[in-house]
Amino acid sequence: MLASAATPTPFFPLKSPNAQHSLPNFNTYLEVIPVRTRTKTKLSNPTPTLIFSYATKHHQYHCLNLISCSNRSVITRVSSDDGGGGAVDATPQHSKSPDIEEIEKPSPSFGDGYVALFVRMLGLDHDDLDREQAIVALWKYSLGGKKCIDAIMQFPGCINLTVNLLRSKSSSSCEAAAGLLRSISSVNLYRELVAESGAIEEITGLLSQPSLTPEVKEQSMCTLWNLSVDEKLRVKIANSDILPLLIKSLDDDDIKLKEAAGGVLANLALSQINHSIMVEAGVIQKLAKALTADLEGAKVLRKEARNALLELAKDEYYRILVIEEGLIPVPMIGASAYKSFKPGLYSWPSLPDGTEIKQTSKGPSKYGASEVLLGLNIDDKNVNIEETKMKAVVARSHQQFLARIGAIEIENGEKSQSGCLSEHRLTLLPWVDGVARLVLILELEDESAISRAAESIADASINEHIRVAFKEAGAIKHLVRLLGHNNxxxxxxxxxxxERLSISNHVCQIIEAEGIIDPLVNTLKHLQTSESLIEKSLNLLARILDPSKEMKSKFYDGSVNGSKKLSDATKNPEDSAVLTGNMSDKPISNVNAREDVLDTAFIARLVDILKNSSPNLQRKASSVLEFVTINDPSMDSIISVDIESGLAAVFQQKVLNDVDSDVEDQQPEKYVLEVEEAGLAISTASRLLTKLLDSPQFFQSINSTHFTKLLREILKSNVPLHYKDWVAASLVKLSSLSDSKLDSGNPINMEVTLYETIPRLIEKMKTSFSPDAKEAAVMELNRIIAEGMVDSTRAIASEGGIFPLVKLIEDGSEGAVEASLGILYNLSMDSENHSAIIAAGAVPALRRIVQLQRPQWPRALHVLRTLPT
Known part of the structure; x- marks a missing residue:
């Protein structure tokens, strides 16, 4: 038997893994604790357990255990070599104390002797109690830092034995095994070895157990947190069954578990290849909820959620999903940039969007605070301020206060660095604060910050709610002012x-009221303006001057998301302030501003764009010129700038005339896109030409024969059908003005019918959901055939009209069936159409009509006799 005399307690000071989660002090020690002895052990055949007892210098049978700590876990993550986020180094980064110097010296009695013994005790030939004691001792020892982990990793089989213990039925063994893997994976050198041992697969199975304790979950997820720092392992983790478990853990009550799950997701988001699978799993909604939740002690969780969402928001489509969750990306410009902010000194306050507050009381308020505490003097019964306005006021006050005290962009008690380090950084703010912050940045002097804020406003303006919020926050007046900036x-x-804000009809009116037309016209007049700026300016100007906007406003001029116009309130005489109006209530003086568009120099610039620019710019210039034709009936200014040459240039698109190009065969997708853009430009220019032809003076000044030739070639080209309607209208109008008779012998009328009317009617038969519309189309088609137009039947067959005709025979109305049979009979006269008619299933449909003796059975019989059946 072993001696039962008490042994002195050995002392092992440990290193603190990190500053945040450290052991209580460096006097934490390892103590030899008596353990129940085995019964009747023979010394002649010593077991590993007895070897372990002798290793304690022949004292009583002991096992090393760590005295209880104040924290049940210690974070020992490390940053990856490639800069992966979400981890800290396992070795202390602070200055070394004498105790630490002593710790770093290897302990021969423990490091060289006991580690090897404990690793041996992990073997499958030991009972569960020995293995549990060994894994717990190794885990606690690994918390001492990198040198302790290096001592364990001298035995390569340790990792495999540790991974095997993840299957143990003992929660203590599972926790210790996961904790040891967490410590080992915190070192860059060993991270790949942990993954190769099958740790990810075992942890996946472990986390899938519903009865798993929070301690085991935390250690397992923190191991994944360390492993996900490696870019190669992120894909493996994201493609496993772990992702749904991580997302589910974001709703757990344990804040440590939430932090670990958020950290893993943040690391997975660093690899763009994982974005699609993460978004499809619903990670954006969960992370947004975690970021905006007001939880005590959730600073780490919010940081990891923000990092993950910012990575996902780098994709244009996923950024929209993030914004829809109520978060707006805001550029980090550095705290020093806000020093240039100079808040306005108002003699009387106003709302951010320009709403004025009128003072009605002759004397000051009772408390002398009317100018500051405006809300004290508003009668809620008579004045109704929308929620969006109230939030704009509160958010503006909040952001301005932070700017005044220099508290913007302060994290962890330190100001964020300015310059190149913050040049491309972003943060996420709730939309109320985000909108106000972006508007505040527009008032600064830093050109780079202003530009990034404006870009963020454009990206965030994805729906009516956000666009109105920017309007209420006063963004429009600052953006219009910036159009005159020298940068x-x-x-x-x-x-x-x-441009993005003007998508809203209501906001577009406010933009025009701010006087945007004049700076846009000046920008377009400048010959050195870049093509991208010309495109944006033209698009914005065309949207403001859209001739159909007045009709649209009759239908869409109502309230937007509850944004009703403020009405004047009847105030009590004692009240010192009332709201007198909103910018949306101000009459928009369009007349004087829109006269700038009628300037001859500006029109000449638009014509020059028609001659020398891309189809996209040609389309927008044509739209603005259409506004000029409506507001200048005399056409003098347009005729004087040679509009004819501009229109001719649009009608001669390179993609339609370049027959030798191989783009159609080698790059079909690019070719389709180019034809689409050309078709848009041609359609807009044709509409402009049609309206210009209303002026006899214009018609007499152009070469109508040349335009007729150009339009006829376009009508026969590969331009999509829905872009040929205005081309056909222009041709018909040119023909009528040229005193040509619109009969079947007229070549223009015939070409319009063959290349526009017939394809359009067949398209309606194919796609329309209305039986009446289909019947009208087929009857019109039958009328064209009955007139005996040359090649009309061939045009129907080439456009794929046989199949919809047979379909109408089967389920159309009586009139549609009659017309369809008439067309099919004419088509059957050409033997080349027989195979297509039979393939469309006409024979069974015709036989049913004959057998049922429907009113159309004689004609159906005639069609059957012409087919080779």
Whole structure:
């Protein structure tokens, strides 16, 4: 028997893994604790357990255990070599104390002796109690830092034995095994070895157990947190069954578990290849909820959720999903940039969007605070301020206060660095604060910051709610002001933001009221303006001057997301302030501003764009010129700038005339896109030409024969059918003005019918959901055939009209069946159409009509007799 005398307690000071989660102090020690002895052990045949007892210098049978700590876990993550986020180094980064110097010296009695013994005790030939004691001792020892982990990793089989213990039925063994893997994976050198041992697969199975304790879950997820730092392992983790478990853990009550899950997801988001599978799993909604939740002690969780969402938001489509969750990407420009902010000193306050507050009381308020505490003097019964306005006021006050005290962009008690380090950084803010912050940045002096803020406004303006919020926050007046900035990048970003905001009809009116037409016209007049700025400016100007906007406003001029116009309130005489109006209530003085568009120099610039620009710019220039034709009936200014040459250039698109190009065969997708853009430009220019032809003076000044030839070639080209309607209208109008008779012998009328009317009617038969529309189309088609137009039947067959005709015979109305049979009979006269008619299933349909003796059975019989049946 072993001696039972008490042994002195050995002392092992340990290193603190990190500053955040450290052991209580460096006096934490390892103590030899008595363990129940085995019964009747023979010394002649010593077991590993007895070897372990002798290793304690022949004292009583002991096992090393760590005295209880104040924390049940220690984070020992490391940063990856490639800069992966979400981890800290396992070795202390602070200055070394004498105790630490002593720790770093290897302990021969423990490191060289006991580690090897404990690793041996992990073997499958030991009972569960020995293995549990060994894994717990190794886990606690690994918390001492990198040198302790290196001592364990001198035995290569340790990892495999540890991974095997993840299957143990003992929660203590599972926790210790996962904790040891967590410590080992915190070192860059061993991370891949942990993954190769099958740890990811075993942890996946472990986390799938419903009865798993929170301690085991935390250690397992923190191991994945360390492993996900490696870019090669991220794909493996994201493609496993772990992802749904991680997302589910974001709803767990344990904050440590939430932090670990958020950290893994943040690391997975660093690899773009994982984005699609993460978004499809619903990670954006969960992370947004975690970021905006007001949880105590959730700073790490919010940081990891923000990092993950920012990585996902780098994709244009996923950024929209993030914004839809109520979060807006805001550029980090550095705290020093806000020093230039100069808040306005108002003699009387106003709302951010320009709403004025009128003072009605003759004397000051009772408390002398009317100018500051405006809300004290508003009668809620008479004045109704929308929620969006109230949030804009609160958010503006909040952001301005932070800017004044220099508290913006302060993290962990330190100001964020300015300059190149923050040049491309973003953060995520709730839309209320995000909108106000972006508007505040527009008031600064830093050109780079202003440009990035305007770009963020453009990206965030994805729906009516956000666009109205920017309007209420006062973004429009600052953006319009920036159109006159001397920096091209600032002007481009501001124009892009206004273009996105102008999608809203209501906001577009406010933009025009701010006087945007004049700076847009000046920008387009400038010959050195970049093509991208010309495109944005033209698009914005065309949207403001859209001739159909007045009709649209009759239907869409109502409230937008509850944004009703403020009405004047009847105030009590004691009240010192009332709301007198909103910018949306102000009459928009369009007349004087829109006269700038009628300037001859500006029109000449638009014609020059028609001659020398891309189809996209040609389309927008044609749209603005259409507004000129409506507002200048005399056409003097347009005729004087040679509009004819501009239109001719649009009608001669390179993609339609370049027959030798191999783009159609080698790059069919690119070819389709180019034809689509050309078709848009041609359609808009044809509509402009049609309206210009209303002026006899214009018709007499152009070469109508040349335009007729150009339009006829377009009508026969590969331009999509829905872009040929205005081309056909222009041809018909040119023909009528040329005193040509519109009969079947007229070549123009015939070509319009063959290349526009017949394809359009067949398309309606194929795609329309209305039986009446289909019947009208087929009857019109039958009328064209009855007139005996040359090649009309061939045009129907080439456009794929046989199949919809047979379909109408089967389920159309009586009139549609009659017309369809008439067309099929004419088509059957050409033997080349027989195979297509039979393939469309006409024979069974015709036989049913004959057998049922429907009113159309004689004609159906005639068609059957012409077919080879």
């Amino acid at each position: 091209d990048s600032v002007r481009l970003s501001a124009t892009q933001a206004l």
